[in-house]
Amino acid sequence: MKVTRIAYSVRLNPGKYAALAEQARRLGRVRSEVWQRYGSVAGVGSGLTDRRVRDRWLADGTHVHFAVLANAWKETVRDAMADIAANLAAAKVAVRRAINRRTNDPAERKRMFTALKADDWASDPFLARQMRKHWKRGFNRTHDQIVVRADKYHTAVDGRGRLWLAIPGLEPRKLIRIPLSTTVAPTGTLRLILRGGRVEVHHRSIANTAALRGDHAKAHRVKANNLGIVKRERQAARHRARVRTEIFTAVHEVVDKAATVIAEDLTKRFTGRKQLPKNINRRLAAWTKGVTAEALKNVSERRGSALVHVNAAYTSQACHRCGRFGxxxxxxxxxxxxxxxxxxxxxxxxxxxxxxxxxxxxxxxxxxxxxxxxxxxxxxxxxxxxxxxxxxxxxxxxxxxxxxxxxxxx
Known part of the structure; x- marks a missing residue:
């Protein structure tokens, strides 16, 4: 799973936003053309790649009608062909299931799986029917995105510490500078999404960069803690406070009705066949069990109720009426x-x-x-x-x- 970071434009000039919106609209026409021509069995299914599409359009002059810079429509073609390939891969999953249902012969399954993987299903009637059934021609509905290659933009920080992103516009050698809400410069290929007068800059996170250079441990840590320490601790504190309130409220309701409270000893460690690490036992014992034990002790002492601890072994496995195990x-x-x-x-x-x-x-x-x-x-x-x-x-x-x-x- 790829982790994406998002930066937002801040107080973007309306003229700049209009220029970006026009560029995204024209690139949306490029996407629509790709889906119209190659978003079917006869398109990508024939082994066509985004590079071959670009070469064809350069040769027959199709690119001239888009009225955008070369790098912009080429990156859009690459992105649209990747979407078509993903759509095709999803269809192949259903076709593989159909193959498994059709035959139990290992040799026949292997033959069809190989033909499916190599996009050579047109000669097999069964595979051709299944592909037509599960892979419908898609349509482009994206007209608000701009894909920018990693070497086609640059960032700079002004005297007030604000980060600016400069990307190509519709005219050669004229960049559009966008003020961002972050101090972390984006890296890699960018995806700009225009929504409600604001630009969202989606880029690869540190986790993906670490994974590419082989540091998978760091990539895993970033993915596991992607919320950030401050935000995660704030959420955890709200959760702890809510649980604590619920537990103390419930204990007060019990003490209101009973002068003597019978409870299992919640200070014991968790036991079981699987030996848990000390850190896990500490977390389990110190959380809801610990809060419940604290609430029972404090409330009963303050309100004059008797708290009696009992051995709770097998109380959840024996019938209270006959005493037998169930x-x-x-x-x-x-x-x-x-x-x-x-x-x-x-x-x-x-x-x-x-x-x-x-x-x-x-x-x-x-x-x-x-x-x-x-x-x-x-x-x-x-x-x-x-x-x-x-x-x-x-x-x-x-x-x-x-x-x-x-x-x-x-």
Whole structure:
């Protein structure tokens, strides 16, 4: 993907804009002529290139009718032929799919793919039909653009530090100078687009220049950070402030209704089969999880509510009604035992609430032990066995915090 930078004209003289608009209009006629003559199977499909088109027009005098400088119409021809080639390439994609549907013979597919790539489809009836079907003659609708070659313009900075771009006009050796809104001089081939009295100067960015000289690492960095540091940080700050407001508002609404808040411990690092780098863990833990943990702590302390942290292991994978493990897909939890589909977050929230009174699962119980406890409970439920742990301390805790996941023998 090519990255394009855009510079804008500043307080451009109306006379200059009119001269540029007239030049763009005449070059639009050049584009239309290219599409009319070569925007079909018989044009580019016959292997015609922009250089051969230029040579033909110079030989037969077609270029005289455009009334523009030679470099201007030649660059326009090159640009229009590139557009036609792109249109042709898009049509070939559909034809390749048609070839795959037509035959499974590798040799026949290779033959047709080769003919398609070499633009030699006219002799094959199937390819000719498919090309006529998928490649329709295009039409030019561009009459507001000027393409300027890299060696046909120059830039200069005046005494006030303003950058000026000088490009050829309609008359030889007479340049049109355009004041720009940037201090970064454009490079490479330029595309000038005229809109509403202002000129947009599109040019290749630093990323493309770096890629051309082989510095792909720099090109990737520029593409990934093309917004600029200041603008990107401003957007990130607005996003953080919006998320923080939403989280604190939600926590206040919860505390309004409950004197005790049961929540999972959000200060723990993310765990999983794939070991994440420290930087990723820090970013994940320090963002929404960290803001939520901060909101729960601060709001509960200021408003006198009790905040109880519980072990949240497997709360999103077990059914809150029967305690058995089920399947979670997106925002739905399927309990294979109950045959019920729960809203996944609601099911997990109920499990977290029940976990507060669980006498066997403490806050720091390892997750593999939590899984074993849950499996033992479901096994006892199926066999109707009594709960093994009947110590006085455990019995007292069960009386104070009844757990819906455990089933006693009655």
């Amino acid at each position: 399947r979670r897909g997106g925002d739905r939890f399927h309990c294979t035992s109950c045959g019920v589909v729960w809203q996944a977050d609601v099911n997990a929230a109920i499990n977290i609430l029940q976990r507060a009174g669980d006498p066997d699962i403490a806050l720091h119980t390892p997750h593999h032990k939590v899984k074993q406890i849950l499996q033992d409970r479901t096994d006892r439920h199926r066999t109707r066995l009594p709960v093994q742990d009947s110590s006085p301390a455990t019995t007292g805790r069960r009386a104070n915090y009844p757990n819906r996941s455990t089933v006693s023998d009655k």
